[in-house]
Amino acid sequence: MGVPLFDTDTPLAPLREELTAKVTEVINGGRFILGPEVSAFETELAEYVGVGHALGVGNGTDALAIALRALGIEAGDPVIVPALTFYATAEAVAAIGARPVFADVDPSTRNLSVDTVAAALKREPQAKAIITVDLFGLPAPSPAIKREFSLPVIEDAAQAIGASLDGVKAGALADIATFSFYPSKNLGAFGDGGAVLTDDPELAATVKALRFHGSRDKQSFELVGYNSRLDEIQAAVLRILLRQLDGWAEGRRRAAASYRDRGIGRYVGIAPEREGTLPAWHLYVVTHPQADAVIQQLNDAGIQARAYYRTPLHRQPAMAPYVPPGLELPITDELARTIIALPISPVLSTAQAQQVVDVLAEASLGVAEPKASNPAGS
Template identity: 40%
Template structure:
């Protein structure tokens, strides 16, 4: 019995008729870039998140880059971020010419440690990018308070957390702007690349719309230097179909995660910690163990896919050696990178599959003892 980390084929088959109809509709329309589906999706995502504006772009990385650019952040500026996330978060900061400043993570939630934010703020600091990692939002209230005190922009990196909540507020609704990725493996994923920026700021929304189309509002008339970062009409149509199912899928993810919690309750395996103010959408289910490699080998030998997120924290990446970080500087992120392992979790996974996975993991634990 092969068990993938994520079964995208099973998801497609569950909504096949809707997806196939969307394909036919778009192909017959003759409009494939920034059409009616993109405009409708922008409104639907904005409404879902509880904000006024959505701007579709080519991918989640572009969403971050264009948002930083639109806020005027660039050379000589510093942006605070977490070292325990996908490279794109820091890459976007560097791409606009700014410098990423890394703050260690909370060892339980894996999100940025808000108690260590203030010590990293300098006169060059212009923004904070809290990443809602693995489907759980960062502790946003203290982040927003610190940002207000120091006149900083807050950009939520919500690429892994659409539908997640913080004290009843949806991801994307608290910061000055938020960025989403619709990469296929995301909770709301298309069949290619896609991304979106959401905000309540009309000027920011307008500027990002300019940036995504070569700085042009009127064809062949360019007001600013921009990018080519447009969301495909076909991908928007897919996302509109999937958005109708998102809450149901996220509920199933929570149920499957809670079942894992029960299966591991009497073991020494670390399981995801969800803060009392958070409602996670469990983009990934991470276990934690000092003998991760043995667990991974045992699962792989039994046809069960796993993945390590992330084996090298950002402050230790070769490209950022110039920033002067060393091993041991951000110990919580470094320990998480050595010990965590993502195991299969998706709406279609069965209890029997989860039980098999847990039994193999616990058997490795018993053998070690």
């Protein structure tokens, strides 16, 4: 029996009837854009995360662009982003005409740290904002970064809904935060969707205007904005799924514990669990010096495993104009070369975890062992 990288179907199975009935109700109601389902979802999401305001938008990429614009980031402004993340993090910066400044990441958390931001700021002292990414579902230290530097911080929590850091949920860790509800995310819609969250009522009002063509009253257009709204059908679906999120997050944490209990750390580098951090485990990412060979062996055994993200952002062709000559981001490069995403889901069984660990044990006989000095190890 194979093991899929994600299993979105099994957790949804018991909800299918309720979801279908709800979608039918929305269709029959005839309200499709910015109606009662979106309002109710925004209230429930803000309550769940513990922030004052949540606003539904079209997707997680628009959420980032809108958050940047709401903070007043303008064309040409440098914005610090990690070089190890999904492309959209930096793309949103460039799409509003601002300039991504690529920072290295911490070898154990794979996220920005105070030190890696400080190094990027040394290169680019005029930076106007910092985007932290809660990569793979592990919250970045946004509060520490916020305390250390007097710059606005945007938390790209696309991969981390359901995670928390010292009791504060992902989405509430910075000045403004963004979520993606892309179907494979931990809270996935049946299409595209996203949200912007903040405690600041003025920022929230600007986000609200920006998602509707830069207008607060649909008569006067004060800003050049976006047409980027979460739709009623997606919001109705997300309201049902949000109630399951904590249970699903627990399931993901059980799956990660199952890997650990089966000694996965003997064969591959794993991110250490730190006290006070509850990861959402959107992806369960390990490292191995011969990552591609190990992925091949896993795939041959019917286990889906993939490289996330093999080409870091400072090496993506479209980002070349933003990369200064001789830029060295050694930890990002090392992680990008050695990273392997293994199957994870709320319903990954102990038998499946054992199957993965057995193949890793076998694979490690055929390829070089992870080195003790591997920065992604331990």
